[in-house]
Amino acid sequence: MHTQQILASHPQVQGKTNDALLRCIDECHDCAQTCTACADACLAESSVGELRQCIRLNLDCADLCLVGASLGSRRTGTNQAVLKRTLEICGEACRLCAEECEKHASKHEHCRICADACRKCERACREAVSSIGAVH
Amino acid sequence: MHTQQILASHPQVQGKTNDALLRCIDECHDCAQTCTACADACLAESSVGELRQCIRLNLDCADLCLVGASLGSRRTGTNQAVLKRTLEICGEACRLCAEECEKHASKHEHCRICADACRKCERACREAVSSIGAVH
Amino acid sequence: MHTQQILASHPQVQGKTNDALLRCIDECHDCAQTCTACADACLAESSVGELRQCIRLNLDCADLCLVGASLGSRRTGTNQAVLKRTLEICGEACRLCAEECEKHASKHEHCRICADACRKCERACREAVSSIGAVH
Amino acid sequence: MHTQQILASHPQVQGKTNDALLRCIDECHDCAQTCTACADACLAESSVGELRQCIRLNLDCADLCLVGASLGSRRTGTNQAVLKRTLEICGEACRLCAEECEKHASKHEHCRICADACRKCERACREAVSSIGAVH
Numbered sequence: 001m002h003t004q005q006i007l008a009s010h011p012q013v014q015g016k017t018n019d020a021l022l023r024c025i026d027e028c029h030d031c032a033q034t035c036t037a038c039a040d041a042c043l044a045e046s047s048v049g050e051l052r053q054c055i056r057l058n059l060d061c062a063d064l065c066l067v068g069a070s071l072g073s074r075r076t077g078t079n080q081a082v083l084k085r086t087l088e089i090c091g092e093a094c095r096l097c098a099e100e101c102e103k104h105a106s107k108h109e110h111c112r113i114c115a116d117a118c119r120k121c122e123r124a125c126r127e128a129v130s131s132i133g134a135v136h
Numbered sequence: 137m138h139t140q141q142i143l144a145s146h147p148q149v150q151g152k153t154n155d156a157l158l159r160c161i162d163e164c165h166d167c168a169q170t171c172t173a174c175a176d177a178c179l180a181e182s183s184v185g186e187l188r189q190c191i192r193l194n195l196d197c198a199d200l201c202l203v204g205a206s207l208g209s210r211r212t213g214t215n216q217a218v219l220k221r222t223l224e225i226c227g228e229a230c231r232l233c234a235e236e237c238e239k240h241a242s243k244h245e246h247c248r249i250c251a252d253a254c255r256k257c258e259r260a261c262r263e264a265v266s267s268i269g270a271v272h
Numbered sequence: 273m274h275t276q277q278i279l280a281s282h283p284q285v286q287g288k289t290n291d292a293l294l295r296c297i298d299e300c301h302d303c304a305q306t307c308t309a310c311a312d313a314c315l316a317e318s319s320v321g322e323l324r325q326c327i328r329l330n331l332d333c334a335d336l337c338l339v340g341a342s343l344g345s346r347r348t349g350t351n352q353a354v355l356k357r358t359l360e361i362c363g364e365a366c367r368l369c370a371e372e373c374e375k376h377a378s379k380h381e382h383c384r385i386c387a388d389a390c391r392k393c394e395r396a397c398r399e400a401v402s403s404i405g406a407v408h
Numbered sequence: 409m410h411t412q413q414i415l416a417s418h419p420q421v422q423g424k425t426n427d428a429l430l431r432c433i434d435e436c437h438d439c440a441q442t443c444t445a446c447a448d449a450c451l452a453e454s455s456v457g458e459l460r461q462c463i464r465l466n467l468d469c470a471d472l473c474l475v476g477a478s479l480g481s482r483r484t485g486t487n488q489a490v491l492k493r494t495l496e497i498c499g500e501a502c503r504l505c506a507e508e509c510e511k512h513a514s515k516h517e518h519c520r521i522c523a524d525a526c527r528k529c530e531r532a533c534r535e536a537v538s539s540i541g542a543v544h
Contacts, residue, residue: 052212053212055213056212056214059210060210060215060219063206064207066203070199074195076188076189076191077192078192079193079229082200082225085221085224085225086225088221092217092218096215096218
C-alpha cells in the first residue's frame with residue numbers, strides 16, 4: 001500500500017502523518033477484502049444455512065470498512081467528528097463480525113482467517129479513534 | 137425505486153415493512169447521487185478554492201449514504217445496533233453537508249439543491265433511527 | 273431523486289442534460305438497492321442452496337450499478353470512454369442477473385421484482401451508452 | 409492483506425488460487441486508496457484549477473478499483489465474462505489516470521505516487537485479464 005507516502009504528500013499534512021490512522025486505513029482495506037471473500041466462501045459451503053448471520057455481518061462489515069478507509073484518506077478541510085464516529089462504528093462492526101466468525105473458525109478456515117482480519121481492524125480502528133482526539 | 141416491494145417480499149419480513157426505514161433507504165440513494173454531483177459541480181466552478189470544504193463534506197456524505205442504504209436493505213439475521221449507529225452518523229454527515237451547502241446556496245444552484253436533498257435525508261435518517269427502537 | 277435538477281445546474285452542463293443518462297443513473301440506484309435486497313432475501317430462503325448463483329450475480333450487479341451511477345454523475349473534465357464502457361458492462365451484469373432471477377421468479381417474489389428492476393436498468397444502460405456517442 | 413489465504417480457503421478453490429488475480433485484488437485496493445487520497449490532495453493545492461481533470465480521473469479510478477477488487481474476490485458460482493470486462497475497464501481507468509497524474513508528477517509528489525500505484529494496478533489488471541482466459 002502507498003498509504004503512508006501519499007498521505008505524507010498532502011499539502012495540509014506535509015509529512016506529519018497520523019500513523020494510527022494510516023494503519024487503520026490499511027487494515028480497513030484488508031478487512032473489507034477478507035469479509036467480502038468470507039461471505040462468498042460461506043455461501044459456497046454445504047452448511048450455508050448455519051452461516052447466514054456470518055454472511056450478513058461480513059457484508060455489513062465490508063461496507064463499513066470501505067467507507068472508513070475512504071473517509072480516513074481525506075485531509076482537505078475537516079470532518080473530524082464524522083470520521084471519528086465512522087471509525088468507531090467500523091470497529092464495532094469488526095468486533096461483531098469477529099465474534100461470529102470465531103464460532104465457525106474450527107470448521108471453516110475462511111472464518112478463522114476472517115476473524116483474524118476483523119480483530120486486527122477492530123484494534124486499528126480503536127487506536128485511530130483515540131489518535132483523533134476529542135472532537136466537539 | 138422498488139424498495140417497498142422488494143423488502144416486503146423478504147421471507148423474514150412478510151409484508152411487515154418498516155416504512156421509516158424504507159423512506160430512509162430511498163433518501164440515502166437520492167442524497168448520495170446529489171452529493172456526488174454537487175462535489176463534481178463545485179469542482180467545475182471558477183471559485184473552487186472556496187468550495188473545498190463543501191466538496192469534502194459532499195464526498196464523505198455520499199460514501200456514508202451508500203453504506204446506510206446497503207445496511208438498511210438487509211433483513212437476514214440481525215445487526216441492529218450497527219445499523220442504528222450507521223444511520224445516526226449518516227444523518228449527522230447529511231446535517232453538516234447541508235449546513236455547508238446552505239452557505240453557498242445563493243451563489244450556486246447545485247449547492248441549494250444538495251442542501252435540500254441532505255436535509256430530507258437527515259430527517260429520514262432520524263426517523264429511521266427512532267423506528268429501529270432501543271438496541272442493547 | 274434530484275438527478276435532473278442537480279445535473280442541470282453543473283457549470284459545464286447549463287441545462288443541456290442528457291436525459292438517457294439521467295434515467296440510467298436513477299435506474300442504477302434502483303437496481304443496486306433491489307439487487308442488494310434480493311441477495312439478502314435469497315440468503316434467508318430455506319432453498320438458499322439453489323440460489324447461490326442468483327446471490328453472486330445480485331452482489332456483482334449491485335456493485336457495478338453503484339459505480340455506474342457515480343461515474344454517470346460526474347461532468348467535470350471528461351472520461352467518456354471509461355463511462356461508456358462502464359455502463360456497457362453494467363448493462364451486461366443487469367442482463368445476466370435478470371436472466372438468473374427470472375428462473376426463480378415463479379417461486380420467489382423478490383426474484384420477480386429484482387428481474388424487473390434489472391431489465392429496466394439494462395435498457396436504461398443501453399440507451400445511455402447509445403446517447404454518449406462514438407468515443408475515440 | 410489476507411487475500412491469498414482467504415481465497416485459498418474457499419470451498420470451490422481448495423488451494424488452487426489464481427495468483428495473477430490475487431495480485432490484482434491487492435493492487436486494486438492500493439490504487440483505490442491512493443486515488444482517493446490524490447484527489448483529495450489535488451483539491452487542497454492552490455493550483456486546484458489545473459487539477460480538475462486529475463481529480464475526475466482519480467475519483468472514477470478509485471470507484472472502479474473497489475468494484476474490481478470486490479468482483480475479483482468472489483468464487484461462488486460464476487460471472488467470468490463480467491469479471492473479465494470489469495478488470496479490463498478498471499485497467500483502462502488506471503492507465504488514463506496514470507497518464508494524467510504523470511503530467512503533474514514533477515510539481516506534485518502525490519501525483520507522482522499516484523501514477524506509480526495506477527501503473528502497477530494497470531499491469532496487474534492486464535495480467536489478471538489474461539489469466540482468466542477466453543470467455544464467451
